[in-house]
């Protein structure tokens with residue numbers, strides 16, 4: 001699903017965020033990305049859906065070669081990837097329903113399919129009865145569910161989440177984790193950057209640790225490995 | 229896929245969506261819409277005035293050009309045969325449309341009738357020459373023809389308002405160029421104003437665009453509503469200028485006759501001139517709006 005070879009990323013201001021990353025992630029895996037703040041986790045994630053472009057090396061995601069692809073193909077890549085952020089990135093003036101439908105409108109789904117699919121994913125994240133609410137009327141956990149619903153609406157093969165529980169209390173975090181596990185069980189590859197030792201040590205999955213822009217550990221059913 | 233293919237493949241439903249979004253955005257940011265429409269309106273009023281002025285100036289100038297003629301003064305010593313021969317020679321010059329003879333008596337008559345009776349004193353002792361009035365097929369050839377005639381035998385002098393003709397041609401060219409530069413400057417100022425006003429509202433829509441990109445919207449999908457919005461701004465902005473143009477020109481057309489009793493100035497006829505110019509103004513307005521609007525999203529489409 002993802003192949004990175006000697007990937008380096010230097011930002012225009014001269015900061016080297018990644019210094020030669022080699023990694024291979026298979027379809028269907030659930031991967032935690034751990035490491036201190038500033039280690040390069042977000043950069044790693046942004047490279048995958050081409051929000052940032054690597055300075056050198058090679059990145060293959062699905063069938064796309066991210067360093068060689070044309071600008072016009074970027075939207076196609078992104079339709080295969082769902083993205084979830086710590087701060088949800090919902091549109092505040094739209095209802096829950098509209099926020100999710102938005103992602104399908106953009107890819108020019110038919111209104112019929114949009115209606116059907118939106119209700120389906122809202123049901124999946126347990127928010128069917130709050131479709132008409134606006135984000136401000138929801139709790140943090142509920143808002144994150146909406147953003148997950150939006151991310152999976154277009155049946156992505158890959159879901160990437162940058163600290164999805166970073167703004168949530170522990171109980172709510174577990175609910176979100178349960179949801180992500182269900183999505184993974186249904187076949188979607190998941191990559192999740194996190195600072196939560198409890199989650200990583202409890203739900204044992206592959207752990208990739210980044211430090212100073214390098215992968216320092218890659219462990220199946222690993223531990224968080226840092227003191228918090 | 230090329231852009232054309234993308235546009236062709238765009239479903240009707242999507243077209244509707246882009247119009248709905250474009251109109252909704254203009255409505256939601258109404259103060260911005262008003263400011264942009266104001267900018268377009270101001271520009272177009274100036275542009276329309278310029279264009280109307282320039283086109284009429286051109287019209288008047290080419291009318292005057294048509295009137296340019298060469299007066300060939302025949303030597304006082306020329307015999308009748310020599311004068312007739314000269315007339316024949318003149319008619320044979322390339323690009324000469326007509327040669328008309330005007331005897332010295334006719335010349336004096338014309339002078340008396342235009343300048344008054346002072347010249348009447350000369351009736352007994354006419355100091356004037358016989359003359360030929362030569363017209364070129366193409367007024368632009370007048371100078372060349374006049375110079376050629378000056379070398380003929382029995383020609384005392386040629387008179388073709390040298391300065392008037394040359395100045396007229398030059399003035400026309402200057403007016404055309406300066407007008408064009410001014411219009412372009414105005415249009416670019418308006419585009420700049422619009423793209424800046426819209427940019428302010430894009431800041432608010434930035435998150436929306438970011439998310440659209442995140443979920444895989446193509447750049448054109450994001451751009452179209454702005455295109456529609458710009459078109460709307462341009463069209464709204466051209467309503468007042470066109471109304472002013474039509475009514476103003478109508479007023480001018482109705483009153484110019486009475487102002488200008490000699491009617492040496494002839495403006496372009498209301499129909500079809502006003503309709504053509506109105507269409508042009510509308511087209512310029514639409515281009516300004518669309519360009520300004522589409523330019524303002526450009527920055528946000530990168531990445």
Ligand SMILES: Nc1ncnc2c1ncn2[C@@H]1O[C@H](COP(=O)(O)OP(=O)(O)O)[C@@H](O)[C@H]1O
Nearest residue numbers: 011013015017036037038039040041042043044
């Ligand atoms: N857009 C950017 N421009 C410049 N430097 C950046 C940018 N994003 C991140 N960085 C820098 O790159 C390094 C890695 O950042 P990041 O990938 O966000 O780490 P993490 O997500 O692990 O905290 C940091 O030093 C950060 O300051």
Ligand SMILES: [Mg+2]
Nearest residue numbers: 041042043162
């Ligand atoms: Mg980060």
